[in-house]
Amino acid sequence: MGGMKDSAVIAVPSNPKYLSLIRAVTATMGEIYGMAGPVIEDVKLAVDEACSNVMKYAYRGDTSKRIIIRFVLKKGFEVIIEDNGIKAQPELIEGRSLSDVRPGGLGIHLIKRAFDVFAFDEKKKRGNRLRLIRHRGESDEDRDSRQ
Amino acid sequence: MGGMKDSAVIAVPSNPKYLSLIRAVTATMGEIYGMAGPVIEDVKLAVDEACSNVMKYAYRGDTSKRIIIRFVLKKGFEVIIEDNGIKAQPELIEGRSLSDVRPGGLGIHLIKRAFDVFAFDEKKKRGNRLRLIRHRGESDEDRDSRQ
Amino acid sequence: MKIEIADSKGMKILSISGDIDMHTSPDLRRELMGLVHKKMTPILVDFGSVTYIDSSGIATFVEGLKGMMAYGGKLKLVGIPPKVMEIFCFAKLDRVFEIHGSEEDVCNR
Amino acid sequence: MKIEIADSKGMKILSISGDIDMHTSPDLRRELMGLVHKKMTPILVDFGSVTYIDSSGIATFVEGLKGMMAYGGKLKLVGIPPKVMEIFCFAKLDRVFEIHGSEEDVCNR
Numbered sequence: 001m002g003g004m005k006d007s008a009v010i011a012v013p014s015n016p017k018y019l020s021l022i023r024a025v026t027a028t029m030g031e032i033y034g035m036a037g038p039v040i041e042d043v044k045l046a047v048d049e050a051c052s053n054v055m056k057y058a059y060r061g062d063t064s065k066r067i068i069i070r071f072v073l074k075k076g077f078e079v080i081i082e083d084n085g086i087k088a089q090p091e092l093i094e095g096r097s098l099s100d101v102r103p104g105g106l107g108i109h110l111i112k113r114a115f116d117v118f119a120f121d122e123k124k125k126r127g128n129r130l131r132l133i134r135h136r137g138e139s140d141e142d143r144d145s146r147q
Numbered sequence: 148m149g150g151m152k153d154s155a156v157i158a159v160p161s162n163p164k165y166l167s168l169i170r171a172v173t174a175t176m177g178e179i180y181g182m183a184g185p186v187i188e189d190v191k192l193a194v195d196e197a198c199s200n201v202m203k204y205a206y207r208g209d210t211s212k213r214i215i216i217r218f219v220l221k222k223g224f225e226v227i228i229e230d231n232g233i234k235a236q237p238e239l240i241e242g243r244s245l246s247d248v249r250p251g252g253l254g255i256h257l258i259k260r261a262f263d264v265f266a267f268d269e270k271k272k273r274g275n276r277l278r279l280i281r282h283r284g285e286s287d288e289d290r291d292s293r294q
Numbered sequence: 295m296k297i298e299i300a301d302s303k304g305m306k307i308l309s310i311s312g313d314i315d316m317h318t319s320p321d322l323r324r325e326l327m328g329l330v331h332k333k334m335t336p337i338l339v340d341f342g343s344v345t346y347i348d349s350s351g352i353a354t355f356v357e358g359l360k361g362m363m364a365y366g367g368k369l370k371l372v373g374i375p376p377k378v379m380e381i382f383c384f385a386k387l388d389r390v391f392e393i394h395g396s397e398e399d400v401c402n403r
Numbered sequence: 404m405k406i407e408i409a410d411s412k413g414m415k416i417l418s419i420s421g422d423i424d425m426h427t428s429p430d431l432r433r434e435l436m437g438l439v440h441k442k443m444t445p446i447l448v449d450f451g452s453v454t455y456i457d458s459s460g461i462a463t464f465v466e467g468l469k470g471m472m473a474y475g476g477k478l479k480l481v482g483i484p485p486k487v488m489e490i491f492c493f494a495k496l497d498r499v500f501e502i503h504g505s506e507e508d509v510c511n512r
């Protein structure tokens with residue numbers, strides 16, 4: 001790639017039917033990065049969950065908006081998800097205890113087990129910019145990200 | 148999608164290692180559009196060939212540039228490929244006769260069998276904007292795009 | 295995702311294929327809760343051809359199970375592929391659901 | 404894409420797996436032309452695990468074949484999957500290459 005960083009950007013409608021596209025792109029970027037198969041599965045699911053949350057909470061089900069996802073392959077595997085919807089209150093985002101059996105509250109756990117960094121960019125004025133980073137392990141294969 | 152048209156945009160480096168990503172996106176957009184499997188294969192190959200040509204001819208192998216690919220799902224399946232490289236001379240682009248056995252000259256044939264429209268946008272000042280459209284058939288399954 | 299519903303000696307069999315995500319889980323929810331509202335039991339869900347599940351899919355089955363518990367119904371999940379089973383394990387649901395014919399050691403990786 | 408090279412009674416066997424495209428075909432070209440420059444014959448290419456081929460891959464085999472014709476070498480392609488065979492047919496190369504064990508009716512769809 002010469003001096004330019006290895007990155008790809010995708011913009012899709014905030015419609016759940018595009019989640020399959022988001023997963024395909026995430027998985028292929030994982031392959032290009034050299035991730036092991038099981039790690040790709042975790043990362044793919046995590047990005048799906050983060051984008052599903054944008055559709056549900058930032059856009060409240062409005063399917064006519066846009067989500068922009070940027071993948072940056074550097075030392076780590078970085079995914080930046082942008083929307084122009086309702087601002088999230090990061091301090092209120094938390095998964096529920098997994099021992100409490102009821103629907104919902106699993107997504108955040110799935111995102112956090114795949115990514116080391118889960119941070120909203122405070123500098124964005126309208127909407128949200130969520131930055132997810134998975135550091136490169138000794139070998140991504142060895143890393144046990146399971147709880 | 149409400150009033151908004153069904154579209155997705157991807158921007159990737161002009162590096163052949165991103166062709167696998169371009170194929171994955173094309174195939175998934177084909178699925179979302181409801182294309183039959185064999186048609187998806189043809190369209191995927193055609194978009195790969197068109198983007199390979201951008202890397203070879205518009206950017207002359209420089210892997211640090213960008214290619215932007217827009218997919219628009221309307222009545223037809225539309226793919227718009229943009230670069231900022233050397234302007235193509237559309238009148239000079241033609242596949243060679245397939246009965247002349249030598250390497251090269253196959254790509255354009257593969258693009259044209261999958262797409263009904265292959266047109267460079269004259270209005271673009273710098274670089275190229277190639278528009279590919281495959282009209283929706285009675286059933287994309289029935290359509291015999293093979294020579 | 296596709297769903298086929300069959301009857302076998304009073305037992306309802308739901309066979310699911312493809313990806314279960316926020317796009318497809320509303321269809322699954324409609325089919326499953328339709329049976330639950332009719333107080334069907336047992337309901338067997340065949341996961342053999344499921345290629346992917348996300349939290350919206352998991353939530354749908356938790357909702358179905360809760361609905362069935364209200365009338366003492368039985369929900370059985372069969373043939374869960376390892377990749378999918380791993381999500382049930384992570385969510386600590388492998389002991390909550392009645393799961394048949396899946397390698398449970400996926401949970402103890 | 405991965406390439407494995409094996410020797411069997413003086414015959415070189417090139418087993419390819421994965422996608423052959425403009426990113427991976429330079430590796431294939433290096434391996435194949437390496438054998439051609441040493442005037443190896445016969446060379447057998449096993450396509451059994453090839454999942455995709457584009458025109459750069461096809462061009463590589465045409466180049467290999469032309470190189471081998473110069474010394475009377477034989478290039479045999481085996482186990483070409485239907486999706487890949489279809490491209491050889493479209494390029495009118497199904498009669499140019501010596502192809503074994505592939506369904507040729509793919510060409511007459």
Ligand SMILES: Nc1ncnc2c1ncn2[C@@H]1O[C@H](COP(=O)(O)OP(=O)(O)O)[C@@H](O)[C@H]1O
Nearest residue numbers: 053054057058088093094095104105106107108
């Ligand atoms: N992008 C977001 N914007 C606003 N709130 C969010 C966002 N993502 C998650 N949340 C909040 O965090 C909670 C937990 O999210 P999650 O674990 O994905 O479970 P679920 O969406 O099933 O409730 C949500 O219920 C929601 O209140």
Ligand SMILES: Nc1ncnc2c1ncn2[C@@H]1O[C@H](COP(=O)(O)OP(=O)(O)O)[C@@H](O)[C@H]1O
Nearest residue numbers: 200201204205235240241242251252253254255
């Ligand atoms: N994007 C492009 N810009 C400029 N010239 C092009 C472009 N695409 C194709 N061409 C020209 O058309 C010819 C035929 O293209 P193609 O059928 O893809 O075969 P090949 O690239 O193997 O020569 C090329 O050799 C090139 O001269």
